[in-house]
Amino acid sequence: MLKIRNGRDFIGGVTMICAGLLFIWFGRNLEVGNSFQMGPGYFPTVLSLVLMAIGALIILQSLVVEAERVEPQRPNWKAYFLVILAPVGFGVLLSGLGLAPTMFFLIVGVATASRYANWRHSILLGLFLAVCSVLLFTRLLSLPISAFGPWVPFLGDLS
Amino acid sequence: MDIFSNLWLGASTAFLPMNLLYGFVGCLLGTAIGVLPGLGPTATIAMLLPITFGLPPESALIMLAGIFYGAQYGGSTTAILINLPGESSSVVTAIDGYQMARNGRAGAALATAALGSFFAGTVATILLAMAAPPLAAVALNFGPAEYFSLMVLGLVASVALASGSLLKAMAMIVFGLMLGTVGTDVESGTPRYVFDIPELYDGLNFVAVSMGIFGICEILRNLECEQERSVGVKRVTGLMLTRSDFKRIIAPILRGTALGSFLGVLPGGGAMLASFASYAMEKRISPNRAEFGKGAIEGVAAPESANNAGAQTSFIPMLTLGIPGNPVMALMVGAMIMQGITPGPNVISDEPALFWGMIVSMWSGNLMLVILNLPLIGLWVRMLTVPYHLLFPAIIGFCCIGAYSINNSVFDVFVMAGFSVIGFALSKMRFEPAPLLLGFILGPMLEENLRRAMLISQGDPSIFLRSPLSLSLLIFAVVVLGLVLSPSISRKREEAFTE
Numbered sequence: 001m002l003k004i005r006n007g008r009d010f011i012g013g014v015t016m017i018c019a020g021l022l023f024i025w026f027g028r029n030l031e032v033g034n035s036f037q038m039g040p041g042y043f044p045t046v047l048s049l050v051l052m053a054i055g056a057l058i059i060l061q062s063l064v065v066e067a068e069r070v071e072p073q074r075p076n077w078k079a080y081f082l083v084i085l086a087p088v089g090f091g092v093l094l095s096g097l098g099l100a101p102t103m104f105f106l107i108v109g110v111a112t113a114s115r116y117a118n119w120r121h122s123i124l125l126g127l128f129l130a131v132c133s134v135l136l137f138t139r140l141l142s143l144p145i146s147a148f149g150p151w152v153p154f155l156g157d158l159s
Numbered sequence: 160m161d162i163f164s165n166l167w168l169g170a171s172t173a174f175l176p177m178n179l180l181y182g183f184v185g186c187l188l189g190t191a192i193g194v195l196p197g198l199g200p201t202a203t204i205a206m207l208l209p210i211t212f213g214l215p216p217e218s219a220l221i222m223l224a225g226i227f228y229g230a231q232y233g234g235s236t237t238a239i240l241i242n243l244p245g246e247s248s249s250v251v252t253a254i255d256g257y258q259m260a261r262n263g264r265a266g267a268a269l270a271t272a273a274l275g276s277f278f279a280g281t282v283a284t285i286l287l288a289m290a291a292p293p294l295a296a297v298a299l300n301f302g303p304a305e306y307f308s309l310m311v312l313g314l315v316a317s318v319a320l321a322s323g324s325l326l327k328a329m330a331m332i333v334f335g336l337m338l339g340t341v342g343t344d345v346e347s348g349t350p351r352y353v354f355d356i357p358e359l360y361d362g363l364n365f366v367a368v369s370m371g372i373f374g375i376c377e378i379l380r381n382l383e384c385e386q387e388r389s390v391g392v393k394r395v396t397g398l399m400l401t402r403s404d405f406k407r408i409i410a411p412i413l414r415g416t417a418l419g420s421f422l423g424v425l426p427g428g429g430a431m432l433a434s435f436a437s438y439a440m441e442k443r444i445s446p447n448r449a450e451f452g453k454g455a456i457e458g459v460a461a462p463e464s465a466n467n468a469g470a471q472t473s474f475i476p477m478l479t480l481g482i483p484g485n486p487v488m489a490l491m492v493g494a495m496i497m498q499g500i501t502p503g504p505n506v507i508s509d510e511p512a513l514f515w516g517m518i519v520s521m522w523s524g525n526l527m528l529v530i531l532n533l534p535l536i537g538l539w540v541r542m543l544t545v546p547y548h549l550l551f552p553a554i555i556g557f558c559c560i561g562a563y564s565i566n567n568s569v570f571d572v573f574v575m576a577g578f579s580v581i582g583f584a585l586s587k588m589r590f591e592p593a594p595l596l597l598g599f600i601l602g603p604m605l606e607e608n609l610r611r612a613m614l615i616s617q618g619d620p621s622i623f624l625r626s627p628l629s630l631s632l633l634i635f636a637v638v639v640l641g642l643v644l645s646p647s648i649s650r651k652r653e654e655a656f657t658e
Contacts, residue, residue, distance in 0.1 A: 055330065121549060
């Protein structure tokens, strides 16, 4: 009877096989060609097959080799959520709010991911970095973002 | 002598006031991130890459290189003073360095580290200057088949020397190569895996990808086991070494430099491997081996020289062949591509000012670091008191702006966010992100050379075996793979038997 001895590796192997299948599926319309005249689909398809083979070997290994005992980390869902969402929020808000308010909200929002954060520090840091980034990026490096976007009353689009 | 005129050209580039300034800024930033734990050179270079796009290529690469070797210096400072290695390459320095600091010899340990690093950096730079042109000359004769085999060797060796599971590292390389195929196929003009998103037609941006899997991902991991640091450092006094100290460190520095220079050239090698290997060697052959672990000055001198030598010589394959051996070099290759320079053996002849300027700047950068580091130690230690909960929001903020500024589009910010999720999920399953980045950078080149070689041979794969050079490269790759596999197989088998 086969038993999964290393659950983490088992999942890893399955993930690799799924990744290979995804690439094959989304590349199904790409012309593969032959080894002489390789089409655009040749290289990705071969790689996907190799990845799936490696995935299968990882699964095989997970059935044979015992996992070493490791103390599991307690997942910090709040931190994952905030840190991953922060860039998304940045991307969504940037064009409307402009750099300064976006930066401020990003910093204050993401700082709460730490269990040592306190509001006073976060707000001060947010203000400081908002000013710094405006000076550095819009003034010095002249990126095409304004400090305040059209959503900000009175200040927006002035700079 | 040819080499002198080359070095003269390099000096005239590197000593331009602007390049000196960027080199200085790079060293300063590098030392700072070396001191700060939880922020590595890979993430920092990725974060700063967009800022360098506006600079001339020489200044940009000089600054990025400065960050890389500056980090080696900075990492050792904190390892010695508070037993907290800022970089993975100074982990072993902490063992004896911290003991020396506790015995009141922090100054001597820091001076040893600085002197060893400077000596090693100088030697490795000379080595780089001498080895690079002949190597590039050989590589100029490479056809597509040889290039393909060389890249395979590079990828295999980088897996072999990396830590962790071999299979998983290989999976990461293949996955990275696959990610490299996203975008318009150069030969046929067919879009691949673009999902009708116009931004994807140029492929995934490597800066956004590496900021995601290194920068943001590192933060996620750090927040998982967040601890407040308490830093108590005594004043550092007595930087001078005694005569007997000097006698004791000369041999370890020489050995460390030699070993580090060698290991740095290997793909997947570089600073970390060099420092571990040289510490292990020194522990075995030093006449004072009994003192190791209790504050032996050799235990600081050898790994510090080795990691700096390794950091410098890892530029050799990158500059001469265009093949990066570690993630930082992969970013440098990416930076060159973004500056419109094709990495490879042509760089030396096409861009002599860039090439020799970089080499000379490495030496001048090392000199700056010695001068900079010892008197500024107080400042670096004070930087350590910056708590992580103020540091990481700033890193995220700069990553976001950095990603945006690549193409002035928020799409790259989303790519970064997406890859932070992918990178984090992979690291949860214990897949290393470094091989993924190498595969991602090399993917398009590998595919192009494979297709060209197969066109030349009319679809006959034996072209890779008929050219003697290509054959020997492939044989070497197989040997490397076999060497790594054999002990791990036997160990795995042992584990299976004990049940």
